[in-house]
Amino acid sequence: MAQQEKDDASGQQTGRSLTMSRAMVEAIAHEMREDDEVFYMGEDVADYGGIFDSTEGLLDEFGRDRIMDVPISETAYLGAAVGAAQEGMRPIAELMFVDFFGVAMDQIYNQLAKNTYMSGGSVNVPMVLTAAVGGTYNDAAQHSQTLYGTFAHLPGMKVVVPSTAYDAKGLMHNAIRDDDPVVYMFHKRLMGIGWLPAPDGPKTGVPEDDYTIPFGSADIKREGADVTVVTLGLHVHRALEAAADLADDGIDVEVVDLRTLVPLDTDTIRDSVAKTGHLVVVDEDYRSYGVTGEIIASVAEAGLDDLEAVERVALPDVPIPYARPMEDEVVPGTDDIVAAVRAAQGDE
Amino acid sequence: MYENMVTARQYEERLQEEYMAGKQPAFDISAGPIPGELHLAAGHEAAGAGVCQHLRDDDTVTAPHRPHHIAIAKGVDLKRMTAEIFGRESGLSGGKGGHMHLFDPDVNFACSGIIAEGCPPAVGAGLAAKKRNTDSVAVAFLGEGAIDQGAFLESLNLASVQNLPVVFVVEDNDWAISMPKERVTDVENGAQRADGFGLQGARVDADDAVAISDAAREAVGRARDGNGPTLLEVQVHRRMGHFMGDPESYRPDEDKAAAEQRDSIERLEADLRAHGVDDEEIDDLRSRAHDRVEEAIEWAKDQPEPDPDDAYEDVFVNPPSGVTDSEPSTADTGGDD
Numbered sequence: 070m071a072q073q074e075k076d077d078a079s080g081q082q083t084g085r086s087l088t089m090s091r092a093m094v095e096a097i098a099h100e101m102r103e104d105d106e107v108f109y110m111g112e113d114v115a116d117y118g119g120i121f122d123s124t125e126g127l128l129d130e131f132g133r134d135r136i137m138d139v140p141i142s143e144t145a146y147l148g149a150a151v152g153a154a155q156e157g158m159r160p161i162a163e164l165m166f167v168d169f170f171g172v173a174m175d176q177i178y179n180q181l182a183k184n185t186y187m188s189g190g191s192v193n194v195p196m197v198l199t200a201a202v203g204g205t206y207n208d209a210a211q212h213s214q215t216l217y218g219t220f221a222h223l224p225g226m227k228v229v230v231p232s233t234a235y236d237a238k239g240l241m242h243n244a245i246r247d248d249d250p251v252v253y254m255f256h257k258r259l260m261g262i263g264w265l266p267a268p269d270g271p272k273t274g275v276p277e278d279d280y281t282i283p284f285g286s287a288d289i290k291r292e293g294a295d296v297t298v299v300t301l302g303l304h305v306h307r308a309l310e311a312a313a314d315l316a317d318d319g320i321d322v323e324v325v326d327l328r329t330l331v332p333l334d335t336d337t338i339r340d341s342v343a344k345t346g347h348l349v350v351v352d353e354d355y356r357s358y359g360v361t362g363e364i365i366a367s368v369a370e371a372g373l374d375d376l377e378a379v380e381r382v383a384l385p386d387v388p389i390p391y392a393r394p395m396e397d398e399v400v401p402g403t404d405d406i407v408a409a410v411r412a413a414q415g416d417e
Numbered sequence: 418m419y420e421n422m423v424t425a426r427q428y429e430e431r432l433q434e435e436y437m438a439g440k441q442p443a444f445d446i447s448a449g450p451i452p453g454e455l456h457l458a459a460g461h462e463a464a465g466a467g468v469c470q471h472l473r474d475d476d477t478v479t480a481p482h483r484p485h486h487i488a489i490a491k492g493v494d495l496k497r498m499t500a501e502i503f504g505r506e507s508g509l510s511g512g513k514g515g516h517m518h519l520f521d522p523d524v525n526f527a528c529s530g531i532i533a534e535g536c537p538p539a540v541g542a543g544l545a546a547k548k549r550n551t552d553s554v555a556v557a558f559l560g561e562g563a564i565d566q567g568a569f570l571e572s573l574n575l576a577s578v579q580n581l582p583v584v585f586v587v588e589d590n591d592w593a594i595s596m597p598k599e600r601v602t603d604v605e606n607g608a609q610r611a612d613g614f615g616l617q618g619a620r621v622d623a624d625d626a627v628a629i630s631d632a633a634r635e636a637v638g639r640a641r642d643g644n645g646p647t648l649l650e651v652q653v654h655r656r657m658g659h660f661m662g663d664p665e666s667y668r669p670d671e672d673k674a675a676a677e678q679r680d681s682i683e684r685l686e687a688d689l690r691a692h693g694v695d696d697e698e699i700d701d702l703r704s705r706a707h708d709r710v711e712e713a714i715e716w717a718k719d720q721p722e723p724d725p726d727d728a729y730e731d732v733f734v735n736p737p738s739g740v741t742d743s744e745p746s747t748a749d750t751g752g753d754d
Contacts, residue, residue: 113596116596138596140602141563142565144567172531207447209517211531212453212530263443264446266447387728388513390513391513392504394722397725398728
């Protein structure tokens with residue numbers, strides 16, 4: 070399939086703004102029109118249009134054979150998607166909340182992720198697993214996790230995390246066209262759902278034509294000279310807000326949006342840290358054994374000398390509490406990022 | 418049984434008011450005094466009351482994400498449960514669990530927000546009872562949308578092969594969020610699942626509290642007497658959306674209207690009257706339920722919110738010591754500007 074690549078900056082110079090969910094849906098619809106082998110399956114994806122609007126309107130155009138509601142049986146339908154993908158179809162299967170991964174983890178990490186390797190490359194799994202992630206609306210420990218690290222840790226899955234509508238569309242085109250398993254994690258708070266207000270940032274200009282954003286290309290969402298903040302998903306927007314606050318005090322923050330965790334664009338991170346010398350990593354996933362540690366290790370391996378100070382901001386190692394004061398405490402906020410940047414500066 | 422059902426209905430009507438008040442005019446799920454999702458059980462009351470009527474405090478119940486009517490019928494502390502739903506310090510879990518994750522060990526009640534995942538722990542409670550040679554039983558409640566999950570099917574098999582004192586109660590309200598029952602299963606009667614695993618299956622087709630109670634008496638009695646597990650499916654109705662804020666645009670109006678007409682509470686009330694219970698007694702029961710609900714809601718709203726730092730407590734009962742903790746170094750420093 071022909072890939073039409075566009076420069077990010079020029080691509081966003083369009084008068085048309087979309088929410089992140091509309092941008093995702095537009096890419097899915099485009100790919101489904103182009104290729105009859107693409108189909109979408111999940112719980113409440115047809116009539117409901119996806120609990121988080123991930124498939125809004127697709128049933129009308131494509132019908133139930135291609136926008137498939139399934140029984141609540143993640144092991145069966147995610148595994149079935151793996152099987153169909155191994156037959157050469159290009160399924161997109163949705164896990165309603167990433168927290169439900171445990172129900173079907175064998176199909177995800179022993180089948181989806183490993184069959185290519187175990188078959189010596191003779192089998193491939195061109196499937197997209199979409200999953201809603203994230204807290205900030207008090208839904209407690211079984212419905213609020215972000216789990217970037219879990220999926221990125223287990224080999225064999227590409228892991229995509231968009232933070233804007235523009236990125237969401239380009240990354241979705243790429244995900245569906247990719248011949249490998251792609252886990253596409255969208256943050257509920259960014260989707261632009263009526264009942265879960267999004268911050269201003271994720272709704273961006275989106276070209277009507279298709280375009281792809283290559284995996285492993287982190288995006289500098291804000292250039293700065295003093296401190297590098299590396300983050301992804303919702304926390305890109307919190308980091309940008311923190312950067313705006315800090316700019317008033319003369320601290321110039323660069324915000325690097327990873328966009329994909331696997332593959333990880335270490336070059337962009339290292340170049341930024343070489344410039345600023347100060348690294349703050351922000352993640353909504355748990356702190357230990359996760360994204361923050363990985364980013365810091367990758368920078369340290371490449372050039373410890375560049376690194377004058379390091380801070381990390383992540384969810385402390387506790388399940389996500391329900392009550393608002395406690396959830397606000399554990400989910401990193403703009404203030405936490407501001408504090409971490411200041412701490413990194415103070416270490417000079 | 419009637420009082421439990423009325424209490425559950427009134428309780429949820431009040432919860433609905435409190436929940437919506439803070440979220441309007443434009444519905445924002447993250448705003449208002451009751452945070453998060455809220456799944457109400459209007460139309461399910463007969464299941465909780467009819468089954469739990471036969472249970473003792475030492476019997477275990479696991480409930481799904483729609484738990485209030487079951488919790489009330491099992492005797493969960495209503496005030497502390499309400500405080501939990503409001504996310505208050507005096508809640509059952511100090512505000513950590515919330516409405517889908519209610520735990521009251523005093524009456525052996527627990528919840529899980531993941532579909533069918535309360536079934537294996539119920540099997541475990543049944544296993545413990547058998548090993549300890551007690552006559553307590555375990556009951557796992559689930560929705561009809563959960564009967565295709567591996568956790569449920571595997572639990573049926575394990576309970577059956579080990580002859581455990583477990584009752585699986587499927588509350589069939591015909592809808593799994595937007596999916597009508599006929600599109601998720603090719604069996605009309607979920608209790609038929611029992612046949613494939615060698616345990617007793619039974620279904621009560623009307624949401625009739627008395628019939629549900631009769632069937633539950635038999636199932637619980639079978640378990641208590643050491644005669645093994647039962648899969649009991651009972652018909653209930655969903656009078657509301659899957660969760661508060663669900664527009665239900667997928668649901669035909671006539672289906673919703675039909676659900677609203679089949680009210681198990683009105684039905685039981687008519688039964689009571691037919692058996693000579695007079696208006697005064699019914700009014701008494703209703704007003705007792707009303708007072709209890711108001712008291713719980715008012716008490717809960719007066720309770721303080723938890724301290725943010727409480728979030729770090731209870732990860733372990735016995736917190737590890739002698740190792741570096743992993744709290745963020747900058748959380749409270751505020752930096753040095």
